[in-house]
Amino acid sequence: MSVFTRRGQAPAQPAAPAAETTSRTIEPATYGYVAAADIDDKNVAAQPELDALARLAGAGDWPAIAGTLRGLERTDERRYAAIDKLGRLAAVDDGWLSAWLGAEPDNVDGLAVFAESLVHLAWEIRTANQADKVSADQWDAFFRVLKQVPPICRRATELAADDPAPHIVLLTAARGLQWKPDEYRALWAEVKKRAPHSATAVSRAVHYWKPRWYGSAELLAEFVDAEVGSAPPGSLLTPVRLDTLYFELCPDDEDERDAFRKGPRMAAAIDEAVADLAAADPTHPRLPYLRHWLAYLLQLHKRSSEAVVQFQAIGGYCGAPPWTIFANGKAVFTRSRATATLAWEDAGRPGPATVPHSIPAGA
Amino acid sequence: MRRAAHFLTVIGLLVGFYLLSLGLLAVLLVIDVLVTKELGDHPAALKIMVFCYLATVGVGLIVYRAAFVSTRMRKPPGIAVSPAEEPRLWARVRELAAVVGTRPPREIRLVPDVNAAVWEDTKLLGLIPGKRHMMIGVPLLLGLTRAQLDSVIAHELGHYSGSHTRAGALYTRTRATVVSAKLAADRNQSAGHYSGAAVWAALFAAYARLVLSVTQPAARAQEHAADRVAAQVGGRAAAASALREIPVLDAAFDFYLERYVAPGAAFKALPMPAQVLGGFRELLQDPERRAELDEMRAKPPKSELGRFDSHPPIAERIAAIEALPGTAAAPEGGDAPALTLLTNPTAALSGVGARMLEEVSAGAVGLEWDRLAATVGHALATERAKVVRTVVANQTGQPSSLGAFLGLVESGRLDHVLAALPLSDAAKRLGATGRVARELAKTRLKSYLYAWILIELAPAGRATWKHSWAEAGGVPVLPDELDHDLGEALAALLAITPDTAPLRGVLHRAGVLA
Numbered sequence: 001m002s003v004f005t006r007r008g009q010a011p012a013q014p015a016a017p018a019a020e021t022t023s024r025t026i027e028p029a030t031y032g033y034v035a036a037a038d039i040d041d042k043n044v045a046a047q048p049e050l051d052a053l054a055r056l057a058g059a060g061d062w063p064a065i066a067g068t069l070r071g072l073e074r075t076d077e078r079r080y081a082a083i084d085k086l087g088r089l090a091a092v093d094d095g096w097l098s099a100w101l102g103a104e105p106d107n108v109d110g111l112a113v114f115a116e117s118l119v120h121l122a123w124e125i126r127t128a129n130q131a132d133k134v135s136a137d138q139w140d141a142f143f144r145v146l147k148q149v150p151p152i153c154r155r156a157t158e159l160a161a162d163d164p165a166p167h168i169v170l171l172t173a174a175r176g177l178q179w180k181p182d183e184y185r186a187l188w189a190e191v192k193k194r195a196p197h198s199a200t201a202v203s204r205a206v207h208y209w210k211p212r213w214y215g216s217a218e219l220l221a222e223f224v225d226a227e228v229g230s231a232p233p234g235s236l237l238t239p240v241r242l243d244t245l246y247f248e249l250c251p252d253d254e255d256e257r258d259a260f261r262k263g264p265r266m267a268a269a270i271d272e273a274v275a276d277l278a279a280a281d282p283t284h285p286r287l288p289y290l291r292h293w294l295a296y297l298l299q300l301h302k303r304s305s306e307a308v309v310q311f312q313a314i315g316g317y318c319g320a321p322p323w324t325i326f327a328n329g330k331a332v333f334t335r336s337r338a339t340a341t342l343a344w345e346d347a348g349r350p351g352p353a354t355v356p357h358s359i360p361a362g363a
Numbered sequence: 364m365r366r367a368a369h370f371l372t373v374i375g376l377l378v379g380f381y382l383l384s385l386g387l388l389a390v391l392l393v394i395d396v397l398v399t400k401e402l403g404d405h406p407a408a409l410k411i412m413v414f415c416y417l418a419t420v421g422v423g424l425i426v427y428r429a430a431f432v433s434t435r436m437r438k439p440p441g442i443a444v445s446p447a448e449e450p451r452l453w454a455r456v457r458e459l460a461a462v463v464g465t466r467p468p469r470e471i472r473l474v475p476d477v478n479a480a481v482w483e484d485t486k487l488l489g490l491i492p493g494k495r496h497m498m499i500g501v502p503l504l505l506g507l508t509r510a511q512l513d514s515v516i517a518h519e520l521g522h523y524s525g526s527h528t529r530a531g532a533l534y535t536r537t538r539a540t541v542v543s544a545k546l547a548a549d550r551n552q553s554a555g556h557y558s559g560a561a562v563w564a565a566l567f568a569a570y571a572r573l574v575l576s577v578t579q580p581a582a583r584a585q586e587h588a589a590d591r592v593a594a595q596v597g598g599r600a601a602a603a604s605a606l607r608e609i610p611v612l613d614a615a616f617d618f619y620l621e622r623y624v625a626p627g628a629a630f631k632a633l634p635m636p637a638q639v640l641g642g643f644r645e646l647l648q649d650p651e652r653r654a655e656l657d658e659m660r661a662k663p664p665k666s667e668l669g670r671f672d673s674h675p676p677i678a679e680r681i682a683a684i685e686a687l688p689g690t691a692a693a694p695e696g697g698d699a700p701a702l703t704l705l706t707n708p709t710a711a712l713s714g715v716g717a718r719m720l721e722e723v724s725a726g727a728v729g730l731e732w733d734r735l736a737a738t739v740g741h742a743l744a745t746e747r748a749k750v751v752r753t754v755v756a757n758q759t760g761q762p763s764s765l766g767a768f769l770g771l772v773e774s775g776r777l778d779h780v781l782a783a784l785p786l787s788d789a790a791k792r793l794g795a796t797g798r799v800a801r802e803l804a805k806t807r808l809k810s811y812l813y814a815w816i817l818i819e820l821a822p823a824g825r826a827t828w829k830h831s832w833a834e835a836g837g838v839p840v841l842p843d844e845l846d847h848d849l850g851e852a853l854a855a856l857l858a859i860t861p862d863t864a865p866l867r868g869v870l871h872r873a874g875v876l877a
Contacts, residue, residue: 091798092797092798093797093798094798118859121798121799121802124798124799125795125799125802125803127793135788135789135792137787137788137789137790137803137806137807138789138793138803140806140809141802141803141805141806144802144805144806144854144857145802145859147854148858148859
């Protein structure tokens with residue numbers, strides 16, 4: 001009869017935005033888009049470097065993996081992306097990782113991947129279900145696995161005090177381990193010392209401050225304003241603000257929420273995000289995340305020519321928010337893309353979007 | 364006029380049932396005679412004859428059960444209490460009967476159910492009244508206030524007041540007849556002893572459905588009428604709150620029996636007679652359990668009513684009661700616990716408890732709660748430990764021992780042990796494979812291993828089990844330091860890289876491992 005309660009639950013899946021009734025459609029190829037059937041809804045973008053790591057892991061070639069990680073700067077976001085990817089892979093099969101750590105027990109990259117793999121394994125056990133749908137056995141295994149993460153991160157930090165990666169891994173583990181807000185703030189200070197405006201770190205830490213975990217609307221807004229507001233353009237933190245405004249800080253009432261999402265506060269956040277994108281390193285691994293949000297919101301704000309540019313840059317991927325939050329992400333993606341494109345056509349194709357030269361316009 | 368017509372319809376249905384049954388029996392008997400006479404020497408004769416006889420016996424049994432379904436119980440549950448033993452209770456029931464305007468019962472029985480009922484040994488299809496009995500569930504006495512109990516008793520007596528009584532008796536009788544025929548037919552079918560069982564089951568079920576649907580509105584109207592009587596007597600608020608409280612008590616009592624009384628039955632260890640039901644009161648008063656009960660009251664469990672339950676849904680009944688005119692307030696003193704109606708509660712609880720024990724497990728020993736927790740805790744831990752001990756014995760080919768288990772882990776065979784354990788519900792539900800399955804298996808292993816270690820520690824008095832209402836089935840008790848070290852040692856053993864040294868150390872220091 002005793003009810004096992006834990007914080008943290010998946011948000012109720014929001015209904016897809018209402019379709020704008022139109023019988024008109026677009027021919028994706030005309031605009032350099034990928035056809036609906038070929039769109040990948042699992043990945044955020046093409047990630048050849050991560051795919052290469054996956055092949056190495058599959059082949060058990062840990063020395064090559066170690067070499068790849070060694071070649072990246074400690075604070076390079078590509079390194080965090082690689083650790084995340086390798087952690088996911090090891091959560092399924094850790095043979096290569098065990099071999100690696102067996103040979104190089106003090107390799108900080110290896111330890112970071114080890115810690116990250118346990119975070120992913122723990123969440124595989126817990127699932128993303130609401131807390132009350134997670135069984136006692138699942139909680140037990142979740143906590144047992146997750147409790148092993150902080151000692152590994154501590155060990156890595158002893159070996160390389162200025163490395164942000166172990167702390168970034170710990171951001172997710174600490175949330176699962178129900179750290180108190182003060183402990184979490186202290187951890188965040190350690191992250192900030194080592195990686196002041198890391199998009200990976202902020203996108204992980206923001207969950208802690210959501211009302212369904214250990215925060216509130218106020219604490220969440222405070223965190224987002226502080227982090228996104230202080231980051232120089234090009235840091236690519238702005239998707240966090242867009243996401244938070246769209247899903248977390250919006251009014252409960254459906255009509256008010258619609259108006260809010262189309263309103264001036266969102267418009268200002270979009271402007272901020274456009275400037276962020278313009279200043280960003282085009283090879284930054286977090287950049288596709290921003291494009292997905294911008295494509296969706298620019299269309300919603302009737303900035304169709306800019307939206308078309310983003311949809312063209314995104315290509316055939318929709319495995320990222322906001323699409324992944326909707327019940328049928330791919331349909332929302334293609335509808336949003338078609339709506340933006342038709343609006344752009346109706347406006348007489350104003351700049352800056354263009355139709356690819358290789359394909360006859362208006363075919 | 365319409366009521367009279369409906370009444371006649373129901374009589375017709377009851378008579379029709381007997382005509383159907385007797386007709387069926389007559390036809391089967393004729394067939395039996397013919398088969399016996401004509402097929403005397405035929406090679407298949409014996410088989411066919413047996414088939415026909417069995418069909419006849421089957422139908423005969425169904426009809427017998429239905430015809431002699433009696434509201435009289437062969438072995439009534441609980442214990443009867445006399446007016447001399449329980450004068451206050453009797454006085455209250457008589458007062459309520461007078462207010463309701465019906466005869467008081469001649470017998471009051473206290474029973475171990477979350478229920479109250481009045482029944483009569485009627486004659487001639489319920490048309491001639493007989494001895495009236497009342498039963499009152501002890502859990503109601505333990506969980507309701509006096510005003511709430513008044514309303515429950517008044518509801519039951521209300522079934523015997525007013526103009527609907529005679530018709531009600533007929534309806535009740537008719538429903539009981541066809542339902543018991545259906546049940547008897549179902550039993551025959553599932554037992555599979557009698558020829559044509561499936562056909563009879565379908566036939567009697569169809570007739571029962573017809574009767575139940577015809578009498579359903581009247582049956583529900585009677586319940587509403589009885590609720591009105593209850594509200595007049597106990598006050599609207601008490602009548603409504605009793606209806607809200609009963610499903611909560613029902614769930615709590617089931618939980619109580621299942622978690623605190625039943626587990627020991629298999630090991631012939633049960634609570635002392637007075638505690639069998641007395642424990643339920645303690646559970647209701649436990650602070651943690653009270654919080655849970657409050658939660659249940661806020662979110663009442665969905666009652667599952669059959670399509671033909673005579674009772675309307677509880678929410679509907681409460682709404683109807685609350686819409687009644689007149690006073691809502693309970694009579695003075697109504698807030699006192701219903702148990703205060705008993706003059707000798709200890710004797711009553713012991714009497715009913717002893718009766719329950721006889722039924723649950725003859726020859727069981729009655730134990731104080733802590734002794735019971737220790738006995739049952741040890742027995743259950745032994746069962747749990749057996750799961751892993753069997754695996755260890757199979758994999759080492761030797762009698763299982765903690766040392767042998769640790770040896771398996773140290774030789775890199777923990778994964779084999781994990782794979783040999785039965786899948787947990789969580790693993791089944793997730794369809795878990797690979798590392799997720801392994802981690803979930805470790806969670807199971809931890810619980811089996813902990814149980815095993817407890818029973819190894821128990822003989823030297825290093826571990827025992829203590830009773831607790833907050834934790835069902837008792838909590839293991841061992842010295843704080845040992846408990847802490849054991850927790851750490853199990854965590855090290857079940858870590859991604861297993862380490863047996865801490866557990867070896869703990870077990871060695873505790874004297875259960877060389």
